[in-house]
Structure formats: C-alpha cells, structure tokens
Amino acid sequence: MLQTSIWEFTPLLLRGALITIEVTLAATVAAILCAFLSGFLRLSKSRILRLIGTVYVEVFRGTSLLVQLFWLYFALPILLDIHISAMSAAIAAIGLNYGAYGSEVVRSSIVSVPKGQYEAATALNMSPWLRMRRVVLPQALPLMLPSFGNLQIELLKGTSLVYLITLTDLTYQGMILRSYDSSKTPEIFAMLLFLYFILAYSFTWVIRFLERRTAKGRA
Amino acid sequence: MWDWSYAFQILPELANVLPITIAATVVGFAAACVLGLPLSLARKSNYKAISYLAVGWIEFIRSTPLLVQLFFLFYALPLYGISFSPFAAGVLGLGLHYSTYMSEVFRSGIDAVPAGQWEAAKALNFGKRRTWTNIILPQAVPPIIPVMGNYFITMFKETPLLSAITLVELLQTAKAIGSGSFRYLEAFTLVCILFFLFSYPSSLLVGRLEKRFQRK
Amino acid sequence: MDDEVHGGRSPDGVHQEPVVKYRKVSKSYGSTVVLNEIDLDIYPGEKVAVIGPSGSGKTTLARMLMTLEEPTAGTIEVDGELLWHQEVKGKLVPANEKHLHKVRSKIGMVFQHFHLFPHMTILRNVTEAPIHVLGMSRAEATERALEMLEKVGLSDKVDEYPSRLSGGQKQRVAIARAVVMRPRVMLFDEATSALDPELVGEVLSVIKDLAAAGDMAMMLITHEMDFAGEIADRVIFTDMGSIVEQGTPEQIFERPQSPRLQAFLSRFRQTWFMGGVQEASISAEKR
Numbered sequence: 001m002l003q004t005s006i007w008e009f010t011p012l013l014l015r016g017a018l019i020t021i022e023v024t025l026a027a028t029v030a031a032i033l034c035a036f037l038s039g040f041l042r043l044s045k046s047r048i049l050r051l052i053g054t055v056y057v058e059v060f061r062g063t064s065l066l067v068q069l070f071w072l073y074f075a076l077p078i079l080l081d082i083h084i085s086a087m088s089a090a091i092a093a094i095g096l097n098y099g100a101y102g103s104e105v106v107r108s109s110i111v112s113v114p115k116g117q118y119e120a121a122t123a124l125n126m127s128p129w130l131r132m133r134r135v136v137l138p139q140a141l142p143l144m145l146p147s148f149g150n151l152q153i154e155l156l157k158g159t160s161l162v163y164l165i166t167l168t169d170l171t172y173q174g175m176i177l178r179s180y181d182s183s184k185t186p187e188i189f190a191m192l193l194f195l196y197f198i199l200a201y202s203f204t205w206v207i208r209f210l211e212r213r214t215a216k217g218r219a
Numbered sequence: 220m221w222d223w224s225y226a227f228q229i230l231p232e233l234a235n236v237l238p239i240t241i242a243a244t245v246v247g248f249a250a251a252c253v254l255g256l257p258l259s260l261a262r263k264s265n266y267k268a269i270s271y272l273a274v275g276w277i278e279f280i281r282s283t284p285l286l287v288q289l290f291f292l293f294y295a296l297p298l299y300g301i302s303f304s305p306f307a308a309g310v311l312g313l314g315l316h317y318s319t320y321m322s323e324v325f326r327s328g329i330d331a332v333p334a335g336q337w338e339a340a341k342a343l344n345f346g347k348r349r350t351w352t353n354i355i356l357p358q359a360v361p362p363i364i365p366v367m368g369n370y371f372i373t374m375f376k377e378t379p380l381l382s383a384i385t386l387v388e389l390l391q392t393a394k395a396i397g398s399g400s401f402r403y404l405e406a407f408t409l410v411c412i413l414f415f416l417f418s419y420p421s422s423l424l425v426g427r428l429e430k431r432f433q434r435k
Numbered sequence: 436m437d438d439e440v441h442g443g444r445s446p447d448g449v450h451q452e453p454v455v456k457y458r459k460v461s462k463s464y465g466s467t468v469v470l471n472e473i474d475l476d477i478y479p480g481e482k483v484a485v486i487g488p489s490g491s492g493k494t495t496l497a498r499m500l501m502t503l504e505e506p507t508a509g510t511i512e513v514d515g516e517l518l519w520h521q522e523v524k525g526k527l528v529p530a531n532e533k534h535l536h537k538v539r540s541k542i543g544m545v546f547q548h549f550h551l552f553p554h555m556t557i558l559r560n561v562t563e564a565p566i567h568v569l570g571m572s573r574a575e576a577t578e579r580a581l582e583m584l585e586k587v588g589l590s591d592k593v594d595e596y597p598s599r600l601s602g603g604q605k606q607r608v609a610i611a612r613a614v615v616m617r618p619r620v621m622l623f624d625e626a627t628s629a630l631d632p633e634l635v636g637e638v639l640s641v642i643k644d645l646a647a648a649g650d651m652a653m654m655l656i657t658h659e660m661d662f663a664g665e666i667a668d669r670v671i672f673t674d675m676g677s678i679v680e681q682g683t684p685e686q687i688f689e690r691p692q693s694p695r696l697q698a699f700l701s702r703f704r705q706t707w708f709m710g711g712v713q714e715a716s717i718s719a720e721k722r
Contacts, residue, residue, distance in 0.1 A: 062419040063411050064376040067390055071411055074403040079220070119503055120550035120609075124564035124616060125539045128532070134563060138554045153282055160284035164383055171287060178294070186295040193283045193291070200282035 009177050009188060016173030017195055023087070023159045023169060024199075027094035031155065034099025039106030053103070060100035066161050069093040073165045090162040098155045102148065109143040110136060142214040149207035153200050160196070170195060226405040229396050233389060233409055240388045243309055244375040250314025251374070252367075255321025262326060277319040285316045286380055293384040309381035313374055320370060328363035329355065365429035372418050372425070389413065452515065454479045454541075454619050454652050455500065460509035462495050469495050471676040472509065477620065482646050482653045484663035484684075487673035488699060493656045496673070497622040500654075501544045502535050513538050514619060540568075543618035547625040549605045551597040551612070557584065558593040561612045569616065583611040587641050603634030607641050614645065620652040621645075627659060635659070642666070660703060664688055672696045 034056075041053030060068065073089035076082075113136050121131040163171035174192045178185050261273035280288070289312040292303060303311065332355055340350040382391035393410045397403035453476035462470040470492040477483055485493045498504045500511060502518070511518040520527045521534045530538075552560050561580035565571040571579075584590055587607040597605055606626060613621060623642065627635045639662050646653060646666045657663055663670055664684040671681040672693075680693045691697045 058419055058422075059415065062376075062422065063414045064379045064390075066379040066382075067407065067410050067414060070390065070394070071407045074397065075407040078402075078404045114550075116546060116548055116550035117552065119501075119544075120546060120552070122503060122539075123501055123542075123544040123546070123613065125536060125568050126564060127536060127568075130567050134567065135552055139552075157282075157284040160286045161380070163286070171284070171290075174287070175290075183298065185298055186291070189287060189291040189295050192287050193279070196283045196287065197279055204282075 009184075009191060012173050012177060013170060013191060013195060016168060016170035017199070019168055019172075020156075020159050020170040020199065023090050023094070023162060023167070024156050024203075026091045027098070027155060027159070028152065030091055030095025031098040031102055031151070034096055035102025035106050038099065038103040039110065042103065042107050043110060056096075057100045057103050060097050065093065065097045065158055066164065068097055069161055069165060086162065086165050086167045089165060090159070090167055094155060094158050094162075098151055098158070101151055101154075105144050105147040105151070106140075109140040109147075112143060113139045142211065145207060145211045145214065149204060149211075152203050152207060156196070156200055156203060221404060221408075222402070225400075225402060226409060229406060230409060232396060233392055233406070233413065236387065236389050236392045237413070239306075239386070240375070240378045243306065243313070243378050243381060243386070243388060244371065246310040247313030247317070247374050247378075248371050250310055251317035251321045251370070254314055254318035256325055258318055258322035259325040259329065262322060263329070273322075277322060280316055280319045285312060285377060286383060288312050288316055289380060289384050305381065305384050305386035308384055309378075309386050312381075312384075313377065317370060317374055321367070324363050324366050324370070325359070328359035331362060332358045362432050365425050365432060368425035368428060369422070372421050375421075376414060376418060451479055453477055453512075454514055456510075456512040457496075458510045458512070460496075460499065460506045460511060462492070462499065462504065462507050468676055470499075470506075473678060475671070475678065477652050477654065479619065480650045480652055482655065482666055482668050484667035484670045485654060485656045485673060486658070486660065486663060486670060486687075486699075487679075491673040492676045493673045494624055497544065497624050497654055497656055500620070501542055501622055502539050513541050540616075541619040542622065543613040543616055543620070544622040544624065545606070545609050545613050545626050547629050549597075549602075549609045549629075551605055551608055553597050556594050556596055557589065557600070557608050560597070560608060561615055564612070564616055579615055580611070583615045584608070586644070587611045588637070601634060602630045603637045606630065606638045610638070610641055610645070614651075618651065620654065623653065623655045623657070625656050625658070627657070658703075660688065660700075672699065674699070 038053045038056050041049045042057070044050055044053070069089065072093045073084060073086060076089075077084050117135055117139065118131065121135045126135070159169060160171045162169050163175065166172070170192060174188050177188050258273055258277065261269050262277070264270045264273070289308060292312050293305065293308040296303065336354055336358065337350070340354045345354065378388055379390035381388055382394070385391075389410050393403075393406040397406045455475075455477040457473050457475040460470060460473045460475075461468070469490075473492075473496065475496075485496065487493050495504060499506050500513075500518070506519060510520060516538055517527075517530070518535070518538050519530055521530045522528075551557075552563070555563060558577065558580055561584060562573070562576040565576040565579060566573060569576075581590070581593065584593055587610060589604060589607055589611070592600060592604065592608075597608070600608070610626075626642065627638050630638065639659065642653075642655070643662075643666055645651070655663065655667065667684050669681060670684050670687040672679050672687060672691075672695075674695050680687065680691065680696050687696070688700065691700055
C-alpha cells in the first residue's frame, strides 16, 4: 500500500475537474437553448406549440436526472440503433433536464414585464419580434439571472452523476484515487467536496457579475 | 426493439422495489425536516458565531454534489469506525443535504409571521417554548407546505443516486434486469414512466395546495 | 346633415374626409357592455377632448384605435382604410398583423403611466422606434429626437435613464417619443392623471404647443376641464358606453343640454370648488 500525500492527488483531480467544467459549460449552453426555446413555445398563441413545450417541461422535470442519463446512454442507442458517447449523453441529459427547469424561469420572467411596456411598444408600431427583442427581453433577462444562478449550481452538482456512466470527471478521478490508496478515502472525498465548492463559487461569482452589469440604469 | 410482453414481464419486479424507493423518500424527507428546523434557528441566532457557522455549513452542503456526500458517508466514515447500511447512509445523506434547503424554507415561513404576533405573545406572558409551539409554528408552517411538497417530490427523484451506494431501489433493479438480459430499453423506460406517474400528479396536487393556501 | 350626425368639421371649416371614422363600434367583456354602437368622426388636425365618468368607455375608445383592444362589433377606418378588417378576394375578413402594422403607423399614443423603456436612456427611448420601425439612420433619428426633446424642454436629460426623472419629465419624454413618429392622430389617455398636481402644468403646456403647431389630429381623454376648453375644437361627453353629447367647448361647458352632462359637470365644479375653499382657508390661516 502506497503512502501518498494528498498533494499528489491534485494533478489527477484537476484533470477530472477539467472534464467536469467541460461538461458543465456545454450542458449549460444546451440548457439555455432548451429553456428559451421551450419558454417561448409555452408563451405561444398556438395551443399545439404550447402543448409541446409543456410536455417537454413536465416530462423532464417529472423524472429523475440520473434515470434520464441512463436512459439516454443505455436505452436510446438500442431504440435508434446508434452509438451515443458518454459525453454526448451527459450533455444531452443534463441540458434537457435543467433546460426544463429553466423554461419556467424564462416564461415567468417574460410574463412579469409590465403590460404597459408591450402597449407602449405597440403604440410605436413595433412588430412583435422587434418588441420582444428590444423592449421585453432586455427587461426580462435581469429578472432571470438570480434563478439561473441557482440552476447553474444545481447543474454543476448534477455533473457528478456522469461518473456513473464512466465519464472521467472529477468524481471519477476521486474514485480512481481511492483505488490506489483506500486509507486516504476521507481526504480524497474532502478534496472533491472542496473542489466542487470552489467551482460553484466561481460560477456564482460570474452570475453576480452579470447581475451587476445588467442592472445599470435602474434605480 | 420494444417488446411489450417483456416489459409486462419485468414490471412486477420493478414494482416490488417501489416500497423501498418510497420509504427512502419518506425517511429522508423526515430527516431533512428534523435537521432543517434547528439549522434555520441557528441561522437566525443572535450569536454571530453560531449564525456564521450555520450559513457556512448550508452554503457548503448546498454547493456540493449529493453523490459525493453519499460516498463520504458510505465509504469514508467506516474508516473512522462509523458504518452505515446503504439505506441508512442514503436517508442520512438525503436528510443532511436537503436539510439545508429546508432550513431556508422554514426561515422564510417564520419570517413571514408578522412581528406583532411575537409581541402579543410576550404581552400575554407566553414562555419561549409555548410561543413557538402554539403561536408561531402554526402560522409559519401552512403557507410553506406546498414548497415542502415540492422538495418531497424532488427527493423522490433523487433516490436513484442511492443506487451508487448499492441500495437496491428502482434504478439499481433496472440495471440488474438490463445487464442480465441485455435488454435495457424496456427496463429503463419503465423506470422513467414509474417516476413520472408518481411525480407529475404529485406536482399537480402541490399546485392545488398552493392555490388553496393563497386563498387564505 | 353630416355635421349634425357626426358632430364635427375640420378646423378650417372646409369639409374634408375624416381621418378617423368609428362606425357602430361596440365593445363588451363577456356580458358587460363598455361601448355601445359608437359613431364618431375625427377630422385631420382636429383636437377632440373626451370627458366622462370613469367606466364610461372613453379609454376603450382610444385603445381600440391604437389596436390595443379589438372591437366586438363595428368598424374603424383610418385615412380611408379599414383598421381591424381587410378585404381578401372581395370579402371582409379580420385583419392580420401585417395589415394592422401598416395602418397603425398613422396612430400614436401617450399613456397615463408613461411606460418609458426603463433600460434605455431618454435619447434611445425616442430614437428606438424611428430607427427600427421607420428604418431611419441613427444619425437622422438622433437629429430628430434631439429636436423633439428640445421642444419639450429636456435637452439636458438626454443621457439619463427614466428612473432619474420626475413624473412630469417622464411624460414629456413619452410625448416626444410618440410625436417623433409623426402620426396623423395622437391619442392622449389621461396624460396628466398620474402626475402630482405641481407637475401637471409643464405637461399641459407641451400638449398645448403641440396643438398649436399642428396638423396632427388629437384625441384627449382628460379630466382637466379648463385645459380641454382651451385647446379643443370639439368636446365629447361619454357615459355608460355612448356619446351622450358633443359640441364646442363653449356649448358643452357653458350650456350643457343633457341632464347627465349637467350632473357630471356639477360634480366636477363641486370638487374644484371645495378644493378652492380649502386652499383659501389654508392661506387665510397662514396670514
């Protein structure tokens, strides 16, 4: 049994952290796309489009992320007779799952922009698309940021699940290190928690920065 | 491709494990509530040291993955002589993790009780304990029940994580069935459906509860 | 005679085609009838004041013209073109967004609660629509905007955000923003009702200048009776969803015919009177 100091773990853990960050960023982009797309679907005048949006949101909010992950990685390839990499399954599952939660944030923020803004824009003969782009959305986005910030942290935590479909993320590397020296298990897990905490705080900091920047010009 | 007869064949096996999933949710939820209330009181404490500790603990647990926390409880603690069964470690992990969320919910419920209630209790010379049990908590809890309901549903959807610490619940059973027969499609799809069948109606129920409490 | 039915004529006395025609326009919400078969003509450059108790439907009248509410029945014509309907293969069908957009360009509106865009500076509030709706270049739009902002007396505030302005200043910006689009008809929906009394005057003075300048027709929904009397060519009194009486300011305010109008005006005079008595007694105490 090797006597290792915990500092020797760092390089391997950092390699895992890189994968975690990669998955987080890619899944965040996917989640934002899904959130806005489905948010707008649910605000649409067409009942069919609204239904599609609602079905997506309820299905992905109503089932477990881990189960969705397993389904996309193990079951979907069988159904479509294709190969899906662990990374693709991870980004898809996490993006779709958190996109569903984000959809409600998008929808409710847009709805909370005062009706008078819509009317003033209409009175100036702005088309609905122009109105959304330049009047409503710029006012809705700052309202979305706090909730998006919370979802971002949840998403980061969610990436730890990709270890279970053998993606070599931070948690995976931690478990590998355990197999080298199981006596250091508590230290390894403590370091994992610590590294995740730092990542979470970094993301929170970015969101706070964005919140401050979009708050310019308001009382 | 999809085989209906196979799906119906494995359904009983999956349904058999449902009680464990539900039990883990219920006990975990109870643990979260029991641990959450003192945590929220600690956060509101007048002693700066206690409240800072509480905030630090809450932030740390909330920002780090439940999976890693479960691993810590199940794999790391035995090195210090504390051994848990998968179920025990699971509900303890769920309870600890979600107690931090619950503490925020309790805190907002308590803060929502008007200051005048505390003053009236004091004027009538209620002791600290009676004030809490007879006056404050009965007013704080009902409005937050819908939110608590949502967390219950969330915890239900988190139980598959317990498969990673070898608890035999729904996901673990599906994996076992799948790897045995190489037919993952039906097993995992059925698990998805079972989760949905529970959580979607529950979320509608919670929504209705919310409306009823808003009317009050 | 046309005049008696529709009650107005263009300011220069010559018969012109009305720029706005309401024909049997009705609006109900469920079983509540807000407007009942309204017929109304507004002539180019005419200033029409609309007075009446709250709930009488006067705001709805304006909002339907601005396409913010759809009439339940009847038609509205703007500059000879139907607003809410269009002809498709010889039949009248409800207008689509493209048609509404085309006709809407002739109407502008100033709201009771201003509705300035909070995330844009004053200048951008005024240039936004000219650039993105009229397709003007930024330079041209800015030039026009600065000109308009100077007219309403806010040149020194062009780079401020709305949250830093007083109510009266905000409303003046709102007026500039609407006027810069050069509509044929401008609607003022209780433009001063949300303002503190000492700020009302600055806004009324801007509207007065606009009225004098122009060939722009104006519909002023207002409670400021003196003001209405000063600038309106015609005053319309609505009550319970109908136009009860209309005429020149002199006819309406000095010689009201219908009992409902008389009751409405006396209530107003009372409030004004009571306010006046209060003021007098306060200044008496000060001495």
